Amino acid sequence: MTQVAVYNAGGEQLLHTVELHHAIRMLVRRVARVREAVVGETFGPYPRPRSLELVRWIFTGWLYHDRGERVPQVSRENVLRRDRYTCAYCGRTGTTYDHIVPRHLGGGTTWLNCVAACEDCNSRRKGGRTLAQAGMTLQFLPFVPEAWELLPRRR
Numbered sequence: 845m846t847q848v849a850v851y852n853a854g855g856e857q858l859l860h861t862v863e864l865h866h867a868i869r870m871l872v873r874r875v876a877r878v879r880e881a882v883v884g885e886t887f888g889p890y891p892r893p894r895s896l897e898l899v900r901w902i903f904t905g906w907l908y909h910d911r912g913e914r915v916p917q918v919s920r921e922n923v924l925r926r927d928r929y930t931c932a933y934c935g936r937t938g939t940t941y942d943h944i945v946p947r948h949l950g951g952g953t954t955w956l957n958c959v960a961a962c963e964d965c966n967s968r969r970k971g972g973r974t975l976a977q978a979g980m981t982l983q984f985l986p987f988v989p990e991a992w993e994l995l996p997r998r999r
């Protein structure tokens with residue numbers, strides 16, 4: 845498995861490493877640029893990165909819990925950003941977030957149990973039911989994001 849180092853904007857502060865496919869996603873989404881390339885190797889239209897540099901500087905810490913975990917905080921805005929403001933049930937614009945397993949059934953406010961949703965799906969179609977009870981499916985799977993995936997969208 846090839847790991848690619850990710851540096852903060854400016855290229856001096858090493859943040860973490862990611863797998864190559866993850867690094868390519870960052871290039872595609874233009875949140876990072878290649879800092880060092882593997883000479884003579886390409887990956888699609890990109891030089892194969894050895895390290896990346898974020899386009900925008902992030903203050904490491906502002907997105908994180910203070911429990912020492914490097915996991916961004918679950919919040920409505922962060923879930924919407926992770927899911928790119930797309931309802932996980934119908935694909936329309938998401939404005940809120942939904943607990944896949946409802947809270948009253950023990951579902952937690954965690955990255956893997958929360959997805960962006962539109963008002964319709966959240967309150968009317970799904971309500972306080974499970975996916976199976978509501979006869980609904982997810983169009984994409986939730987994941988635990990890294991800080992760069994929560995940067996505000998570039999317009």
Ligand SMILES: [Zn+2]
Nearest residue numbers: 931934962965
């Ligand atoms: Zn929806």
